[in-house]
Amino acid sequence: MKTSNDLLTDKFGRTVRSLRISLTNRCNLDCIYCHSEGDEGSRNEMTVGIISDIVTTAAKFGVNKVKFSGGEPLVRKDFEEILRALPELKDVSVTTNGVLLKDRAYSLKEAGLDRVNVSLDTLDPEKYAYITHGRPENLNDVLEGINTAIDAGLTPVKINMVLLKGINENEIDDMLEFVRGHKGDLVLQIIQVMDFRDGAQYNLDAEEIEKKLERRADEIKMRKMHHRKSYIIDGAEVEFVRPIDNAEFCANCNRLRITADGKLKPCLLVNDNLIDFSNADPEDFPELLRASIERRIPFYTDSKERTIIEKRTIIGDK
Ligand SMILES: Nc1nc2c(ncn2[C@@H]2O[C@H](COP(=O)(O)OP(=O)(O)OP(=O)(O)O)[C@@H](O)[C@H]2O)c(=O)[nH]1
Numbered sequence: 001m002k003t004s005n006d007l008l009t010d011k012f013g014r015t016v017r018s019l020r021i022s023l024t025n026r027c028n029l030d031c032i033y034c035h036s037e038g039d040e041g042s043r044n045e046m047t048v049g050i051i052s053d054i055v056t057t058a059a060k061f062g063v064n065k066v067k068f069s070g071g072e073p074l075v076r077k078d079f080e081e082i083l084r085a086l087p088e089l090k091d092v093s094v095t096t097n098g099v100l101l102k103d104r105a106y107s108l109k110e111a112g113l114d115r116v117n118v119s120l121d122t123l124d125p126e127k128y129a130y131i132t133h134g135r136p137e138n139l140n141d142v143l144e145g146i147n148t149a150i151d152a153g154l155t156p157v158k159i160n161m162v163l164l165k166g167i168n169e170n171e172i173d174d175m176l177e178f179v180r181g182h183k184g185d186l187v188l189q190i191i192q193v194m195d196f197r198d199g200a201q202y203n204l205d206a207e208e209i210e211k212k213l214e215r216r217a218d219e220i221k222m223r224k225m226h227h228r229k230s231y232i233i234d235g236a237e238v239e240f241v242r243p244i245d246n247a248e249f250c251a252n253c254n255r256l257r258i259t260a261d262g263k264l265k266p267c268l269l270v271n272d273n274l275i276d277f278s279n280a281d282p283e284d285f286p287e288l289l290r291a292s293i294e295r296r297i298p299f300y301t302d303s304k305e306r307t308i309i310e311k312r313t314i315i316g317d318k
């Protein structure tokens, strides 16, 4: 048995400090690029007790960050209860589409949520409806949700903008202006679209776009997680998430995923190495965590050829 210090370090020297927990596969939208956290789509959902047990165990071994995701995590009415059942952590956040955020922001903050990321690819209602298969009016709900989250202190609120060729690639400056208009409470997060659902057809040269932003930056920071860079451009902060074929991103991946139905998932893009702990005895959790860490490998390496083959065989066209 490993000691508590190295239990969550994998054979590539990556120490897991963060859990990314999917609360549900249900969603009130249906986006054209949805990756559903790379999950197979089970309808089962973990109970508050299981979530609390696994986070408590992981926290004993150094995990200090939890990110909740979905599907859409706010469709779970017991999200506040889940938050109240967590141990003390450094950073608890959620990624949401924001449609239901307005009515929950204050209660989530009171229950212990630190901050929120909100998906917002466009400020145009018609494009919004096209991307999400929702209603144009949903865009207003999201904007109200963002404002309420700021009022409730769920800051900084990150605005997740997935770059989509032919749809929103010319909206980066509008988004930067939107962020500037909220006086330091917002950060723009630009995300390269991945090869899920219709994603591939909207892919563009994200590296080139990032280089252009870099040239405009007054200041550049780099995060430990994924070595992601963020740029300050005329007072607006923009972080770039560019995972595809990015060996550096995977070499600095320090998060372990948990699927909505309670499986440890070492990598977003791999589904044949999951470990089920939904029916396990909490006493066995450390051993299961360790087993999952043993299965972690960086998905993208320096060999692009290998990556493409793996992608086809492992995730298919999901
Ligand atoms: N391939 C890959 N993509 C990721 C990973 N983490 C995040 N992403 C991408 O980044 C998108 C946005 O992530 P968010 O859920 O907003 O959270 P985050 O930016 O990772 O976390 P914070 O910056 O700490 O809030 C996801 O939908 C993915 O497309 C990862 O570990 N691997």
Ligand code: SF4
Binding pocket: 027, 028, 029, 030, 031, 033, 034, 035, 036, 070, 071, 072, 096, 097, 119
């Ligand atoms: S809001 Fe998120 S989970 Fe829902 S369909 Fe869009 S990308 Fe998928």
Ligand code: SF4
Binding pocket: 226, 243, 249, 250, 253, 266, 267, 268, 269, 297, 298, 299, 300
């Ligand atoms: S190994 Fe790479 S692709 Fe897999 S979850 Fe980590 S960063 Fe994402």
